[in-house]
Each structure stands twice: as structure tokens, then as C-alpha cells.
Amino acid sequence: MATKRLCMVGAGRVGRLHTRSITEHVGHRAEVTAICDPSREIAAELAADYGVGLVCATLAEALERGTYDGVVITTPTFTHHPLALTAIRAGLHVHLEKPMAMNLVECAEISGAAEAAGIALQLGFMRRFDSDFVAGAELLRSGEIGDPMIIKSLTHGPGLPPAWANDIRTSNGMIAEVNSHDLDTISWYAGSEPVDIHTRVANFKGAQRGVVTEHFYDTLVATVTFESGAIATVAGVCPADYGYDARVEVTCTAGMVQVGHTGPGGPASIVAGTALRGEAVYRSWRDRFADAYVREMVAFVDAMDGAPLRVGAADGTRAVGLVLAGTLSMLEGRTVTVAEVQAAGFVPAWQTRTGQ
Ligand SMILES: NC(=O)c1ccc[n+]([C@@H]2O[C@H](COP(=O)([O-])OP(=O)(O)OC[C@H]3O[C@@H](n4cnc5c(N)ncnc54)[C@H](O)[C@@H]3O)[C@@H](O)[C@H]2O)c1
Structure with a gap:
């Protein structure tokens, strides 16, 4: 199977952790090809550390400048809803950090969009992989x-x-x-x-x-x-x-x-x-949860290949x-x-x- 191209959305604590897991532990099956964060400095530093070629300020910019199979959303909770909808509407698989969103209206919109698009939406409850x-x-x-x-x-x-x-x-x-x-x-x-x-x-x-x-x-x-x-x-x-x-x-x-x-x-x-x-x-x-975070990213790649999700929108x-x-x-x-x-x-x- 072709290597999955992933866009890392958010270059903070969890963005760094997942970028490392994917780059160092997932092997040839997936690579982070873009990192976006409004703080370009943080994004550029993370990209340089892991050899990621594209740095963008927003997910919209990353979608304009590259093509992807999935996104990993690691931004503050109040941004999850708009970012998840943007990614899903672009037809991309999504790993979304917990908490899924700020309220149940947002959760319903994300769940509905994911179902309609037929994409895999994995929630970041890494204990499910420990x-x-x-x-x-x-x-x-x-x-x-x-x-x-x-x-x-x-x-x-x-x-x-x-x-x-x-x-x-x-x-x-x-x-x-x-x-x-x-x-x-x-x-x-x-x-x-x-x-x-x-x-x-x-x-x-x-x-x-x-x-x-x-x-x-x-x-x-x-x-x-x-x-x-x-x-x-x-x-x-x-x-x-x-x-x-x-x-x-x-x-x-x-x-x-x-x-x-x-x-x-x-x-x-x-x-x-x-x-x-x-x-x-x-x-x-x-x-x-070092091992669990790695297994979580492997499971996301598996889900992109059609494997059943272990933790999804209903759990979130x-x-x-x-x-x-x-x-x-x-x-x-x-x-x-x-x-x-x-x-x-x-x-x-x-x-x-x-x-x-
Ligand atoms: N699964 C876990 O164990 C775990 C642990 C800690 C945090 N989290 C979750 O991960 C998410 C991020 O937490 P964190 O601690 O990494 O936060 P953080 O503040 O360290 O990093 C968030 C980053 O997102 C960037 N950002 C903000 N808006 C953005 C946007 N629209 N597009 C792109 N980037 C944007 C910020 O500039 C920042 O660099 C939260 O949902 C949090 O609850 C999960």
C-alpha cells in the first residue's frame, strides 16, 4: 500500500508527540508531510526536527499546498469542531484529540459529517491502546x-x-x-x-x-x-x-x-x-503512555486501510x-x-x- 500522507494540525505538546510516533515508529506506512500551526516558529521547529517538508499557518493553507490521506488534529479543544469539519469535507481521515469538541451540537455535526463522508474518525483516548x-x-x-x-x-x-x-x-x-x-x-x-x-x-x-x-x-x-x-x-x-x-x-x-x-x-x-x-x-x-501513543497512530493508519476503529465518535x-x-x-x-x-x-x- 502507498505510504499515507498525514497533515499534523497543531505543533504543540501533542502535535510533537504524534509527529515523533509517526516518524520514528510507524515505518513506511505513513509520514507527516505537512505541519500547520498559526505559530509558524513552533511549526517550523517541529518540521525541522522530524524532516517535514511543508510548514503552514492554517489547515486551509496546507490543503491548498499539498494532498493528504489524513490529518491528526492536536489543537486546543475550542478549535476541534471547525478543523475536523474542514478535514472531513476535504475527504480526509481524521485522528481527533480528546475532548472531541466543546459541546454535543459540535459532536453531532462532526459525527454526521464523518459518517456522510465515509472517513475514519479516531478519537485520542490512548488508554484504549495501553x-x-x-x-x-x-x-x-x-x-x-x-x-x-x-x-x-x-x-x-x-x-x-x-x-x-x-x-x-x-x-x-x-x-x-x-x-x-x-x-x-x-x-x-x-x-x-x-x-x-x-x-x-x-x-x-x-x-x-x-x-x-x-x-x-x-x-x-x-x-x-x-x-x-x-x-x-x-x-x-x-x-x-x-x-x-x-x-x-x-x-x-x-x-x-x-x-x-x-x-x-x-x-x-x-x-x-x-x-x-x-x-x-x-x-x-x-x-x-509512550507505547499506547505509538499503537494509537498505527491503529489510525490501519483504520485508513479499512480496519475497524477501536475508539470513535460515539465514545468521544x-x-x-x-x-x-x-x-x-x-x-x-x-x-x-x-x-x-x-x-x-x-x-x-x-x-x-x-x-x-
Ligand atoms: N491524548 C492525550 O494524552 C492528550 C494530552 C494532552 C493534551 N491532549 C489534547 O490535545 C490537544 C492539544 O493539546 P496540547 O497540550 O498539545 O496543546 P498546546 O497548547 O501545547 O498545543 C496546541 C497547538 O495548536 C496550535 N493551534 C491553535 N489553533 C490552531 C489552528 N486553528 N490550526 C493549527 N494549529 C492551531 C497552537 O498554536 C499550539 O501550538 C487538546 O485537545 C488536548 O486536550 C491530549
């Missing part, structure tokens, strides 16, 4: 340990994300930026649709880090119930400072499974008594529904059903700025 997380899902599906009763999922990120991600108007806040992964994992593991969510948040470090954005929080606990009766908790801390931490525990009717660990040495406690133990701790999502949309209901719960201090935010006419009132 061997531990996949093994956990397979054990749960096997029925060997019964049905999930309680699912406890956490993601603690090391440092503050980029400024746009700290603002609920442009990102939907930490529940979207950090805990989207948990919202996807609990739904995947429950094997059931979410019914409602109750979110509580706190802000321990924002002021000392100079974040004064309204509604900023760095700590979150959400409770989600599922149609199956399973109950899940999602915990988030960012910045956690001690490292990157992603773990899940599922208690089932006939057993339990734990997935994830704090360092490359396997399960470890970071603090034992009062003394730090010597195990290495994952510093970033980049090292914790479900997570955005929980993000919206969870944010409304945080703002109004009550349990919010997913049906409430799915209702026609629901407007996330805190989003004053979407699309760009």
Missing part, C-alpha cells in the same frame, strides 16, 4: 470476575496545562482536559451508558501558580452512575507535582481488577510511612456529554443527568467563546 488498560477491559468482558459494581478511576497530571485549558470557556476545564480519559475509561469498563454525574471541585494551588481564571479548579471528584447500576468515581488533580498518575480499580460481583501503576517499575507506593521510596515515577503522560460524544453534565453539576451544586445536556436546546451557558 496493554494494561486493554487487559483490564478484556478481563471484564470475559465475565470471569462478574459484573462491575464500583469503578474508581483517577488521573493526576504533573503540571498546569496550557492557559487555554485552565479556562472552562475554552476547554470546559479540568474535567475535560484531564479527566476525559477517566470518563471514557469508566464507560468502557462499565460496558454501559452513563445516567448522571455529581461533581465536587476544589482549588488548592491555582492562586500560588498565578491562575486567576474564574471557575478554575485543580482538584475534582465526580460520581457517575450507569444504566447497569454500576457506580464510578473519577478523581482528578492537576498540578499534582509528584508525577503523572493514571489508575483504575474495578470491584465486580465475583472479583476485582486493578489497572495502572505509578512508575515504570510496576505497582509501587510513592510515600511509604514518611520516607520516599526509590522507584522511578512517571513524570508525564508522554512516558506513562459520550465523554463530552459527561463533561458538560459534570461541569453543570460543579456550577450548580447538584446531580445532573446526561439526558439533561443531551436535550435539544441545551446550551452550556459558560461557553462564551467556541470555534476559531
Whole structure:
């Protein structure tokens, strides 16, 4: 098969990660042939690092100046909707980073366009490609340990994300930026649709880090119930400072499974008594999920060749529904059903700025 030509949209943290995965690990099956970012300097630097020939300011410019089989969209969440639509309407396959979009209207438009165009739309939930997380899902599906009763999922990120991600108007806040992964994992593991969510948040470090954005929080606990009766908790801390931490525990009717660990040495406690133990701790999502990010890009190339998607628009949309209901719960201090935010006419009132 001919080498797939990919356009990398966004040259920030994730754009760099995916460019490296494709260039160094996907082999002859795909290459990044263009990078676009309004910050030409960042795009040019990334292109120079990985030998990419074309640097553009916008996706529109990249479409004028080159031809592609697919795009990898790694831009801030509020830009996902217009960029995904542009790529899909150009007939290109799309890997779209999480969160899929800012709201469910945008998700529906992206999903509808992808279906109509017959292109592959993969969502950036890399835990779906991590061997531990996949093994956990397979054990749960096997029925060997019964049905999930309680699912406890956490993601603690090391440092503050980029400024746009700290603002609920442009990102939907930490529940979207950090805990989207948990919202996807609990739904995947429950094997059931979410019914409602109750979110509580706190802000321990924002002021000392100079974040004064309204509604900023760095700590979150959400409770989600599922149609199956399973109950899940999602915990988030960012910045956690001690490292990157992603773990899940599922208690089932006939057993339990734990997935994830704090360092490359396997399960470890970071603090034992009062003394730090010597195990290495994952510093970033980049090292914790390094293999998964590579498999994710390989899976995208497979999907371009017709293989079934492992994680797609329905999963992205479900997570955005929980993000919206969870944010409304945080703002109004009550349990919010997913049906409430799915209702026609629901407007996330805190989003004053979407699309760009
Ligand atoms: N899957 C994961 O593990 C993971 C981890 C971190 C972030 N993300 C997601 O990836 C996306 C990007 O996050 P990031 O941390 O790389 O952000 P970032 O701010 O580091 O980089 C985003 C880049 O996109 C560029 N950009 C903005 N608008 C653009 C446009 N219209 N066209 C092209 N480029 C544009 C910006 O100039 C910036 O360089 C977000 O959706 C985020 O939630 C995913």
C-alpha cells in the first residue's frame, strides 16, 4: 500500500508527540508531510526536527499546498469542531484529540459529517491502546470476575496545562482536559451508558501558580452512575507535582481488577510511612503512555486501510456529554443527568467563546 500522507494540525505538546510516533515508529506506512500551526516558529521547529517538508499557518493553507490521506488534529479543544469539519469535507481521515469538541451540537455535526463522508474518525483516548488498560477491559468482558459494581478511576497530571485549558470557556476545564480519559475509561469498563454525574471541585494551588481564571479548579471528584447500576468515581488533580498518575480499580460481583501503576517499575507506593521510596515515577503522560501513543497512530493508519476503529465518535460524544453534565453539576451544586445536556436546546451557558 502507498505510504499515507498525514497533515499534523497543531505543533504543540501533542502535535510533537504524534509527529515523533509517526516518524520514528510507524515505518513506511505513513509520514507527516505537512505541519500547520498559526505559530509558524513552533511549526517550523517541529518540521525541522522530524524532516517535514511543508510548514503552514492554517489547515486551509496546507490543503491548498499539498494532498493528504489524513490529518491528526492536536489543537486546543475550542478549535476541534471547525478543523475536523474542514478535514472531513476535504475527504480526509481524521485522528481527533480528546475532548472531541466543546459541546454535543459540535459532536453531532462532526459525527454526521464523518459518517456522510465515509472517513475514519479516531478519537485520542490512548488508554484504549495501553496493554494494561486493554487487559483490564478484556478481563471484564470475559465475565470471569462478574459484573462491575464500583469503578474508581483517577488521573493526576504533573503540571498546569496550557492557559487555554485552565479556562472552562475554552476547554470546559479540568474535567475535560484531564479527566476525559477517566470518563471514557469508566464507560468502557462499565460496558454501559452513563445516567448522571455529581461533581465536587476544589482549588488548592491555582492562586500560588498565578491562575486567576474564574471557575478554575485543580482538584475534582465526580460520581457517575450507569444504566447497569454500576457506580464510578473519577478523581482528578492537576498540578499534582509528584508525577503523572493514571489508575483504575474495578470491584465486580465475583472479583476485582486493578489497572495502572505509578512508575515504570510496576505497582509501587510513592510515600511509604514518611520516607520516599526509590522507584522511578512517571513524570508525564508522554512516558506513562509512550507505547499506547505509538499503537494509537498505527491503529489510525490501519483504520485508513479499512480496519475497524477501536475508539470513535460515539465514545468521544459520550465523554463530552459527561463533561458538560459534570461541569453543570460543579456550577450548580447538584446531580445532573446526561439526558439533561443531551436535550435539544441545551446550551452550556459558560461557553462564551467556541470555534476559531
Ligand atoms: N491524548 C492525550 O494524552 C492528550 C494530552 C494532552 C493534551 N491532549 C489534547 O490535545 C490537544 C492539544 O493539546 P496540547 O497540550 O498539545 O496543546 P498546546 O497548547 O501545547 O498545543 C496546541 C497547538 O495548536 C496550535 N493551534 C491553535 N489553533 C490552531 C489552528 N486553528 N490550526 C493549527 N494549529 C492551531 C497552537 O498554536 C499550539 O501550538 C487538546 O485537545 C488536548 O486536550 C491530549
